[in-house]
Amino acid sequence: MNREEALQKIQENVYSRNLIDHMIATEAIMRGLARKLGQDEEKWALTGLLHDIDYEQTADNPEAHSLIGADMLKEMGLDDDMVYAVKVHNEIHGLPRVSMLDKALYAADQLSGFIIAVAMVMPSKKLEDVKASSIKKKFKDKAFARGASREQIKSCEELGLTLEEFFDIALEEMKKIAGEIGL
Numbered sequence: 001m002n003r004e005e006a007l008q009k010i011q012e013n014v015y016s017r018n019l020i021d022h023m024i025a026t027e028a029i030m031r032g033l034a035r036k037l038g039q040d041e042e043k044w045a046l047t048g049l050l051h052d053i054d055y056e057q058t059a060d061n062p063e064a065h066s067l068i069g070a071d072m073l074k075e076m077g078l079d080d081d082m083v084y085a086v087k088v089h090n091e092i093h094g095l096p097r098v099s100m101l102d103k104a105l106y107a108a109d110q111l112s113g114f115i116i117a118v119a120m121v122m123p124s125k126k127l128e129d130v131k132a133s134s135i136k137k138k139f140k141d142k143a144f145a146r147g148a149s150r151e152q153i154k155s156c157e158e159l160g161l162t163l164e165e166f167f168d169i170a171l172e173e174m175k176k177i178a179g180e181i182g183l
Contacts, residue, residue, distance in 0.1 A: 001076060006049050009076065013053050021181040023052050025112035025174050032173035033104045037159060047082045047105055051089055066090035091152070103158045110152040111170050117145040119183050127178040132167045139163070
């Protein structure tokens with residue numbers, strides 16, 4: 001499956017522009033992580049792009065979120081490691097994150113939303129004005145973006161990355177797609 005086909009599947013299943021933007025932002029971060037860690041950029045990016053394909057169907061049933069998405073990806077013929085990474089990104093299932101792909105998606109999912117929240121409090125509401133130091137400062141403020149799990153973001157350390165490195169990679173990649181997500 002290529003990106004165009006993935007976006008078509010998303011359009012068939014996801015209607016919230018904010019959710020689509022989150023998925024595209026996660027895709028960008030995953031691509032940057034793959035590049036940094038010497039992994040398959042296309043596979044990692046597609047995993048990030050498709051990770052919440054079932055979210056609107058399962059919003060009222062968090063126990064089903066990611067299980068249905070994983071089944072959808074399996075039906076689309078995606079690789080088993082991509083399917084598993086999508087399944088385990090929802091920690092409610094208690095499944096172990098085994099591969100680097102699993103760990104990267106788990107961390108990137110929360111950071112993409114956090115960085116979008118940082119951009120939204122900038123006067124310009126633009127990613128171009130966000131600095132890694134702004135992300136770090138807001139990260140320490142527990143009242144800011146309470147829904148973003150700091151522990152999940154800190155799990156980047158399982159990939160051998162510091163928080164600062166993770167912030168730098170994510171911000172750089174998200175700035176590349178800022179126009180696509182309206183930021």
